[in-house]
Amino acid sequence: MFRQALRTFLGPKSVRTVSPEAVTWAYRLLLGREPSPAEVHRHADCADLDHLRRTLFGSREFRTRWRHLCGPSLTGFEPPLEIEDEVDQETLERLLLAVQNTWALLGRTEPHWSVISVENFKQSTFEQNREVFYQSGQENVELFLHLANRNGCFRDGVSEKNILEYGCGVGRITHALAQRFKQVYAYDISAPHLELARQFTSSLGLHNIHFRQISHPLDVGSFPSVDAFYTLIVLQHNPPPIIRLILSNLLKSLVPGGLAFFQLQTFQTGYTFSARDYLRSVEGRREPQIEMHVLPQSRVFDMIYEHNCKVLEVLDDPFTGYAAGDLSNTFLIQKR
Numbered sequence: 001m002f003r004q005a006l007r008t009f010l011g012p013k014s015v016r017t018v019s020p021e022a023v024t025w026a027y028r029l030l031l032g033r034e035p036s037p038a039e040v041h042r043h044a045d046c047a048d049l050d051h052l053r054r055t056l057f058g059s060r061e062f063r064t065r066w067r068h069l070c071g072p073s074l075t076g077f078e079p080p081l082e083i084e085d086e087v088d089q090e091t092l093e094r095l096l097l098a099v100q101n102t103w104a105l106l107g108r109t110e111p112h113w114s115v116i117s118v119e120n121f122k123q124s125t126f127e128q129n130r131e132v133f134y135q136s137g138q139e140n141v142e143l144f145l146h147l148a149n150r151n152g153c154f155r156d157g158v159s160e161k162n163i164l165e166y167g168c169g170v171g172r173i174t175h176a177l178a179q180r181f182k183q184v185y186a187y188d189i190s191a192p193h194l195e196l197a198r199q200f201t202s203s204l205g206l207h208n209i210h211f212r213q214i215s216h217p218l219d220v221g222s223f224p225s226v227d228a229f230y231t232l233i234v235l236q237h238n239p240p241p242i243i244r245l246i247l248s249n250l251l252k253s254l255v256p257g258g259l260a261f262f263q264l265q266t267f268q269t270g271y272t273f274s275a276r277d278y279l280r281s282v283e284g285r286r287e288p289q290i291e292m293h294v295l296p297q298s299r300v301f302d303m304i305y306e307h308n309c310k311v312l313e314v315l316d317d318p319f320t321g322y323a324a325g326d327l328s329n330t331f332l333i334q335k336r
């Protein structure tokens with residue numbers, strides 16, 4: 001598009017072309033892989049090599065893969081965010097219903113892709129990639145246990161512990177938790193996701209998982225007491241008042257000494273949230289959209305202290321792609 005517009009404006013001879021070979025080598029050097037034919041074709045639209053370089057350096061793929069070359073995603077000079085995160089009960093119900101509509105629809109159409117949005121996990125190609133998908137859940141749990149271990153938690157192991165997983169999706173992480181913990185309480189808002197998680201985990205012969213559906217804000221207030229909870233790439237898809245509702249009830253559910261592992265997006269330059277404006281735009285939307293929301297660190301810390309917990313670690317994590325101006329954090333928290 002851009003090149004066509006330039007060509008119309010300047011005439012065909014004045015626009016330098018980016019050759020397919022240049023695109024191929026740029027991918028090899030910067031992204032460490034071969035481009036697909038579609039990618040070669042797409043970048044032929046770049047006006048020049050400088051444009052190609054900027055596009056690849058700015059891509060989520062480059063920033064995730066070569067994180068150490070990119071520097072921090074925030075400068076610290078970003079403005080404060082205006083976020084409404086406390087609303088009345090009726091508004092909470094409407095917000096949660098909007099979340100449920102989105103995820104139930106995604107669960108009926110592209111359940112695995114909705115969990116990790118890469119082409120390979122679309123229904124048309126999922127079967128060939130099933131193993132990679134579920135193996136990634138094992139790696140997520142290994143990281144959690146490693147962090148627990150290096151902070152001196154669960155020294156006697158976890159085989160006698162119970163854990164709550166919030167937003168279990170299709171069981172990608174749930175099965176790996178169930179293979180290690182005594183009992184898993186697995187919650188999700190979407191019936192189709194839960195059904196796939198049930199099928200997958202029972203195909204592995206795992207019978208220590210209690211699946212539960214969230215249908216109303218009150219369901220979030222009735223968690224069992226647990227030794228640990230875990231939630232990954234879930235809170236970030238919920239409006240801030242829902243994040244607050246979930247997180248404060250999860251923190252409440254921990255037994256003394258219990259451990260929490262949770263991830264959420266804590267900054268996005270330009271993000272604002274007003275429940276009224278949001279509901280106006282979202283209600284009546286036809287196509288489901290995977291939304292990204294934010295709750296700043298200071299508000300997360302307030303909740304942690306309110307629930308008598310202490311911070312063991314806060315990591316910058318790759319779950320929002322390290323885009324400039326965005327920050328996603330993984331928190332390791334312990335109840336006092």
Ligand SMILES: C[S@@+](CC[C@H](N)C(=O)[O-])C[C@H]1O[C@@H](n2cnc3c(N)ncnc32)[C@H](O)[C@@H]1O
Nearest residue numbers: 103114115167168169172188189190193232234
């Ligand atoms: C991106 S998927 C991640 C699934 C799982 N955590 C994983 O990493 O494999 C997000 C999941 O969270 C669920 N979810 C989103 N908002 C939720 C909410 N407010 N309550 C319960 N589940 C929710 C969705 O239905 C979906 O299954």
